[in-house]
Amino acid sequence: MKPTLQTVADAVGVSRSTVSNAYSRPDQLSPALREKIHEAARRLGYPGPDPTARSLRRGRVGAIGVLFTSALSYAFTDPYAVLFLRGVAESAERHGSGLLLVPLSEADEQAGIEAVRNAAVDGFCVYCVPASHAALDVTRSRGLPLVAAERPVEPGPDSMYVGIDEAAAARTVGSHLARLGHRRVAIVSDLLVAERRTGPVALDGPADIRYDVDVTRERLRGFAEGLAEGGVGWSDLFLVNAGTNSRAEGARAAGYALDRADRPTAVLAITDLLALGVLDALATRGLGPGRDVSVTGFDDIPEAAAAGLTTIRQPAVEKGAIAGRLLLDPPEDPAARQVLLPTDLVVRASTGPVERK
Amino acid sequence: MKPTLQTVADAVGVSRSTVSNAYSRPDQLSPALREKIHEAARRLGYPGPDPTARSLRRGRVGAIGVLFTSALSYAFTDPYAVLFLRGVAESAERHGSGLLLVPLSEADEQAGIEAVRNAAVDGFCVYCVPASHAALDVTRSRGLPLVAAERPVEPGPDSMYVGIDEAAAARTVGSHLARLGHRRVAIVSDLLVAERRTGPVALDGPADIRYDVDVTRERLRGFAEGLAEGGVGWSDLFLVNAGTNSRAEGARAAGYALDRADRPTAVLAITDLLALGVLDALATRGLGPGRDVSVTGFDDIPEAAAAGLTTIRQPAVEKGAIAGRLLLDPPEDPAARQVLLPTDLVVRASTGPVERK
DNA sequence: TAGCGCTTCTGGATCGATACAGTACGCCGC
DNA sequence: GCGGCGTACTGTATCGATCCAGAAGCGCTA
Secondary structure: OOOOHHHHHHHHOOOHHHHHHHHHOHHHOOHHHHHHHHHHHHHHOOOOOOHHHHHHHHOOOOEEEEEEOOOHHHOOOOHHHHHHHHHHHHHHHHOOOEEEEEOOOOOOHHHHHHHHHHOOOOOEEEEOOOOOOHHHHHHHHOOOOEEEOOOOOOOOOOOEEEEEOHHHHHHHHHHHHHHOOOOOEEEEEEOOOOOOOOEEEOOOOHHHOOOOOHHHHHHHHHHHHHHHOOOOOHHHOEEEEEOOOOHHHHHHHHHHHHOOOOOOOEEEEOOHHHHHHHHHHHHHOOOOEOOOEEEEOOEOOHHHHHHOOEEEEOOHHHHHHHHHHHHHOOOOOHHHHEEEEOOEEEOOOOOOOOOOO | OOOOHHHHHHHHOOOHHHHHHHHHOHHHOOHHHHHHHHHHHHHHOOOOOOHHHHHHHHOOOOEEEEEEOOOHHHOOOOHHHHHHHHHHHHHHHHOOOEEEEEOOOOOOHHHHHHHHHHOOOOOEEEEOOOOOOHHHHHHHHOOOOEEEOOOOOOOOOOOEEEEEOHHHHHHHHHHHHHHOOOOOEEEEEEOOOOOOOOEEEOOOOHHHOOOOOHHHHHHHHHHHHHHHOOOOOHHHOEEEEEOOOOHHHHHHHHHHHHOOOOOOOEEEEOOHHHHHHHHHHHHHOOOOEOOOEEEEOOEOOHHHHHHOOEEEEOOHHHHHHHHHHHHHOOOOOHHHHEEEEOOEEEOOOOOOOOOOO
């Protein structure tokens, strides 16, 4: 039989409450008695108050949940996700809370719902989950603080988020390329369509994106708007969907664009990870980035600098840290619950003027 | 007032137990009633059984804890740790469990102890934590399954671990270099001494390592044994401690060895991350890896292949997956609770024969 | 129609702690 | 000597569910 508070209380000859206080409110009892209690606990092998029981009574768990779309196991593959998580972790640590990673598998929606139901947490952080995912409703119905790691297209007055102006940032990429003279442009992005396949897709416009992660739509909208400054219309864009947000699929997707007869002079990738794949695809074809084909990414992960990738820098760790802080200590002021972070266009060697032949 | 099981039960006019069954054992009641209950729950905004209360009663939480030495926020910086975590995550996901990351800050030992006490989990996975860390005792006293992500030097009969034969693997590195003729050898490692400083250290032998992460000691022992085959004695080794397991500190540490008058012909790093730093240090000094100075790592992280680093390959993801499986479903057979994985010496361009001048 | 087995539902006990109101007691000032 | 006050500790109610023994209802058989 495992020892409980009562076991220790009986051994010392005090009440259960007093033992509880010895752990949770040491100032409520005399040092002598406290020591006696701790001594008895050691002797009996009592590990301290049971976290579950304590949580139930206190109504506080001491952990925050992070929801991921992709299988939990992929959470660690995207450097940007890792940086974000690190920020969340920093906040949680400062607050003495743990981080519960909650799988939200795509194949089995019911499993995700169950996971959210069962998650013992004080709040949820939602990272790149499509707005339609059923688990989100469950998350909301739990009535816990919830912060989105991106700006919802239509933020409610009391919703919390920390994000960037995706469209505006993407616009700077588009207009950068437009100014460099690019007119034949391809875009490589994941989540353009609901299926996980890699290949060209045709869309009537950004609003036609059938998979409802707002980030994708907004970035595409921004790209298009920026490029329009150079007279590039939506129908001029060659869109390739990438099955997953990975370097390998980025390379595969880029192939569809690069192997065309009228090869684009610029390839815009929606994440750095995909962009690195695009660079790989250039390399295997003997094409020079920034010279033969310009390439851009998004996020400015550490590898981007080394690869000389032009990209949008957004403060990933800080974003996570703020998300964590919002969750653990939601500000009274509704305005403070919605945070927009600044972004910068970082121009590196992977973009250059289009060649005049 | 938030709705509870009772609220729903009253609304439908059944007992609390029946509502509970509607969620947890759907086969125990008629489909009609079950639907009625779910309908009422929806109407009342009841999110399903409270995870905390459920855990208390069931005695099962549905999450496993992962303990880290370094601050939680660094858990994501070492690619090897990330791979391992991914494996653990895969197992947890399959089992419908979450992953609770538990910070074990080094500065504030008490905070770590508190974190372990408060962690609502069904088991702990310990990853690279010094055997002396006070939080480990607390972990054990919780009486939960516990699996170490490395082989303890003296495994108890009932302890669980998944690891590799560190010393044997390291020995192959040492003898590889010995065979290539290397006699002036430096070793770059973190955790050689308790302090977090970067610089040369003097030790009487592997057993003299004052920081008790067994892995460090065992790998060093292996290096030494392998090198001894070429007649290199312990006192011939130039040891440099790295403040942290990072690329930058690896480069700094390597500097101490490379800038000596009698520059070593080989530098053995205890992790790939440090080894990449050593390669950086070579590059800034215009030295050729494998030609001027041979360099080895340990772990075979993805970047190692790209860098042409000779290293020890160990199955990181699989290691994590097995750790997770051991935790969630401890085998009856004690022998099956202790898993040793195979390793390979992967020879790449970063090692070569010592130059005869 | 009594007896049996099966499904469906009930109600009290229980998981292990914390909150809070209350008691006991010593000490101070007047 | 007594009210007032602070400190140290107690005891009961409570958090929100699950477990389990048992009751009710129902069909079937002998």
